[in-house]
Amino acid sequence: MNLEKRLKDALNPEHVSVHASEETNERIQKIIKEHSAGQQKRVTKKQWKLAVSAICAVLLVGVWQIPAVKVVSAKVLRYFTTNITFRDGDKNESLSWQDAYVSIPEKAPKKEKVFTTMQEAGKQTGMDFLKSKDEYHGKKAVKYYPYLSGNGTMNGFMVIDSYYATGDLTDILVDWQIEDDGTFTAGQSSYRAGKKFKSPIEMQVLVRSDKDEGVNLKDHELEYSGTNLDYTDAGESSDAEIYLLENLGVKAVLETVYTDGPAFWNKEKESAVSHAFFIYQGMEYQFMGDVSRDTMKEFLNTLE
Numbered sequence: 001m002n003l004e005k006r007l008k009d010a011l012n013p014e015h016v017s018v019h020a021s022e023e024t025n026e027r028i029q030k031i032i033k034e035h036s037a038g039q040q041k042r043v044t045k046k047q048w049k050l051a052v053s054a055i056c057a058v059l060l061v062g063v064w065q066i067p068a069v070k071v072v073s074a075k076v077l078r079y080f081t082t083n084i085t086f087r088d089g090d091k092n093e094s095l096s097w098q099d100a101y102v103s104i105p106e107k108a109p110k111k112e113k114v115f116t117t118m119q120e121a122g123k124q125t126g127m128d129f130l131k132s133k134d135e136y137h138g139k140k141a142v143k144y145y146p147y148l149s150g151n152g153t154m155n156g157f158m159v160i161d162s163y164y165a166t167g168d169l170t171d172i173l174v175d176w177q178i179e180d181d182g183t184f185t186a187g188q189s190s191y192r193a194g195k196k197f198k199s200p201i202e203m204q205v206l207v208r209s210d211k212d213e214g215v216n217l218k219d220h221e222l223e224y225s226g227t228n229l230d231y232t233d234a235g236e237s238s239d240a241e242i243y244l245l246e247n248l249g250v251k252a253v254l255e256t257v258y259t260d261g262p263a264f265w266n267k268e269k270e271s272a273v274s275h276a277f278f279i280y281q282g283m284e285y286q287f288m289g290d291v292s293r294d295t296m297k298e299f300l301n302t303l304e
Contacts, residue, residue, distance in 0.1 A: 080208060080224065082279060084253050086231040086240035095242055095253055097279040101210035102127070104154050108146070115142040118203070121159050129159075129205060130248075130280065132302040136166040136200070141176040147222050149214025156208045156222050162262065164203035165299055167291070168194030189264050199265045199273075201289030201299060208282070227284070229277070231255050237275070243297060245278065247304050252278035254293060261290060276300060 083096045105126035115121040121142050122129045140163040147155040166172060171192040191200070208224055215224045231237045231253070240255040257275045260267040267290070274296035276287045289296065 080226040082226040082284065084229045084231060084277065086253060086255065087234065088240065092232055095251060099279050099282045101208050102282040104207065104209045108154055108157065109144065110146055110148055110152060110154065112146065113144045115144060116140065118142055118161055118164070125157065127207060130285065130303045132165065132299070134165045134167070134299060134302050136163050138172060139174045151213065153211050153213040154209050155212065155215050155224070156206065159205045161203040162264070163200045165201040166191070167197030169197050169200065170194060190266070196295050197289065197291055199261060199290035201287055201291065204286040206284040243300070245300055245303065247301060248280055250278050250280050252276050252300065254296060256293065257288070265290065
């Protein structure tokens, strides 16, 4: 089933308890088009989670304006806990992180934006994102999705940089347009695969605010209390391992995912792709790219 159909089915009013506004529906359709790119491609769990995360950013803006669904917790939770379950040989193992919520400055944009670099995203949101000497600084679009309560309280945000690292890719051409108001106009991109990089490494960062006004904890909005991930499905992922990022002093879970990737990878068939997940200083990081496990480790070791 292609991504656009799955997203439309998931957001069908028959499947949800509230109706989004016309403006919200228009923004949902825009994100659907960005992620599907008009291509009929198989959707893996990793692509589905990423696309749904972007959709949730839109829904939180529209849905929380409906009084019937506003739920305010009794008090702010001080810590969130994320747990990953994965296969190690013939048994299941797990890894948990407990970290503090992040204080997001008032200057952080409260509307969707597109930045040209992670440095620009960090400056405008007041966040100190991880950096890498291997970050690609050519033309690209860094997408920013804020999560807001009905009263405009910043509950968190997500940043997605699809061209974070490009390694030995060549002939990179990104024809993505950023409008004057900071919004994104879908375009095209292309590159020539190298020996180590068959695609860019994508970076996704989820930031949970220490202000939880409007977050529906029972319905897992923003996965505010923490995320539970299951990587035990051998049909979707394999070879999971815990890897210590010595520069950061945190553990990551690395796995192999079988996918043809996002539409802009232009892959005709599935291949083994590396995916990494960890939490650092209250921010949830994910990296995915058509690179070997060793190449992904080399890249992760450049983060600081």
